[in-house]
Amino acid sequence: MSLQLRDITLTYPDGDSRLTAVDHADLDVPAGSVTAVIGPSGSGKSSLLAVAAALVTPDSGRVVVDGTTVTGMNQAQMTAVRREKIGIIFQQPNLIASLTAAEQLQVMAHLDGRSARDARDRAVELLDAVGLSDKKDRRPHQLSGGQRQRINIARALMNDPAVLLVDEPTSALDHERGAAVIDLITTLTHRRATATVLVTHDTTHLSGVDQVAEVLDGRVRVPAAN
């Protein structure tokens, strides 16, 4: 279980020319470790994450998710890899207002074709893992921002992903809750052996992560010290 990005270049149309968002980037994320991806706004962090998530196909380079080469696949194959191997946590939890915490998780398992009983058991286990067992019957408006983000994390783990991709998980949280969310992601990564990429603006919570990659103008640099 690991993630490898090899010599990735991604461009977008920009008038008559192309804008290079990711420029010959390499990144290795071993199983059971968190790589924080930091860099200024517009440097290419989200673009890199979208490539790793098999949401966009790069112009060139190779993406390997848990031993499977994703580049060269068609959309249906990429979707299958996302379902089986990748968990994604976006900035905003995007929970469904009418569902309880447990149901938010169960609905994911339902989409993946698991039995109702299996889905319930897994939801209970993951709500426990994120410290929300006692909130399983609450709906989003009855939860705090930090609790909603925890549900979001638990939901992304329902398919037991090899790779966990997290985009700015603390942006809607205060400092203390943000630190707790990063700690939780790190703990779950180590415990469940996911290869985790954590895109963040916020460099104040990074003492517990395993590697920091700096992105500047689409180029990725992993300082030798970490």
Ligand SMILES: Nc1ncnc2c1ncn2[C@@H]1O[C@H](COP(=O)(O)OP(=O)(O)OP(=O)(O)O)[C@@H](O)[C@H]1O
């Ligand atoms: N869909 C798109 N079409 C055209 N250009 C895009 C698109 N998405 C991003 N870009 C451009 O690509 C570059 C990298 O953007 P990206 O969103 O990856 O950076 P980022 O580091 O994640 O920024 P932020 O921290 O502000 O989210 C920027 O110049 C951006 O304007």
